[in-house]
Amino acid sequence: MTSITLSRICWATPDGHVVLNDLDLNFGQERTGLVGRNGIGKSTLLKIITGELQPLAGGIRANGTFGLLKQSVQPDERETVADLFGVARALALLRRAEAGAADAEELADADWTLADRIIAALGRVGLDAGPDTRLTELSGGQRTRASLAAAVFAAPDFLLLDEPTNNLDRPGREAVIALLAGWRAGAIVVSHDRELLDRMDAIVELTSLGATRYGGNWTRYRERKATELEAAQQDLAHAETQAAEVRRKTQRAAEQKDRWDAAGSRKAAQGDMPRILLGTRKSNAEASRGAGAKLADRQRAEAQAALASARSRIEILRDLSVALPSTGLPPNRTVLRLDGVTAGHDPGDPVIRDLSFTIEGPERVAIVGPNGSGKTTLVTLIAGGIPPVRGTVSVAVDFALLDQRVGILEPAASILDNFRRLNPGETDNACRAALARFLFRADAALQQVGTLSGGQTLRAGLACVLGGTRPPALLILDEPTNHLDIESIEAMEAGLRSYDGAILLVSHDEAFMTNIGIVRRLDLAPPDGQRM
Structure with missing residues (x-):
């Protein structure tokens, strides 16, 4: 029977940060969702x-074969779909055979x-x-679909999928869901x-x-998680109350003992108590004090153990909270204007x-x-990454672009150094405080960007772009939720609702668009003759 068993797995980054510690897991022939906060070790585990x-x-111990889908595919210009499937040599043989x-x-x-x-495999994920077909001719979402088709092509015993719906349009997401529904x-x-x-x-969380591990789907997991969390919080509150009560009782007993000792000392000083009785009382007092101290120590230890046990059931999480200063953007100010624009990475075949x-x-x-309709090309054009073939593009305010790769950050530099580069003039305290608001506190701000997970990288990009004294008046976001965990998406939604600048967003996440208050949509038609 096919299975994957992990026993007491430990793994740490080169700088010694422990990611997985003493982990035991077993996976069988079922579809398991692996969830958790960014940087917790999900991709590392795969x-x-x-x-x-x-x-x-x-x-x-693994019994069976794997089909793997990684988070992203960065193809060489010469690579084709056949290379992605690992069958380029086999196809070359067929061509030689056909040529005799x-x-x-x-x-x-x-x-x-x-x-x-x-x-047929490509058609199964809705890709024509x-x-x-060269991989560079496909959009990011189309390459994700092709990679998924390659992963299932050899009928593996286990599919290992890392964020399979990232970069996918609605039909692409539905294709992935349908594929897994029948797996x-x-x-x-x-x-x-x-x-x-x-x-x-x-x-598996x-x-x-x-x-x-929780049996059932996401909805059932959330229900059970909420019930468990409520019970754990009640246990923690009870343990905290008990620990506080032990501290109060111990303090009262100590104060009472001090009063008795003081009274005995005053009486001894008056000289009206026999010496032998004084010695006996002193010995009894010392014995009582020792016994009381042992009892107090035992009660405190028991209370602290109960408190630690209750706390161990609750992961202490710091929510991402984004409070943004005003951009000062007036209501009627023209932010962006495109007039008769035709553009594309290939001027001879413009997608816009x-x-x-x-x-x-x-x-x-x-x-x-849909994927391939020119959404990323359009934001690249607006940001000045490519010139228009015809027409004019005018951006009238300061802006920041966070693309899918968070290219605004230098991978070899630390988060703090990137912040300083993008926010010149900010004091060191201001830099540190801004990064702390995005959960990069103390030494976390010194992490090299290239070592971060996808979600951590986007969070670092948001911190560097929005954390300064004066955020840009126009924020351009290209699929910002692709690499974020659910809690971070909800926190970003809260932060962007308080942002008073203009937003230009590329996204397939309907809930995210609704929650940040999108008021208008620019719908790009697919390229002529291309089926999505």
């Missing part, structure tokens, strides 16, 4: 299972159904492409997509306290044609459309 990372301690250039031994190994099976082998899915997690058979639109004041506009 890498340990596949052997990409070696644990510092513990053992892994293959020998008899090679022909014996030829798989004449290969190309058709690749196309072929083995020879009958094992699957471990790292995700913050609540709709996808509701299709799971079990949820990673916290700083370890791993806990004759587009005009305007944003005024603190409007909140979402750019929507």
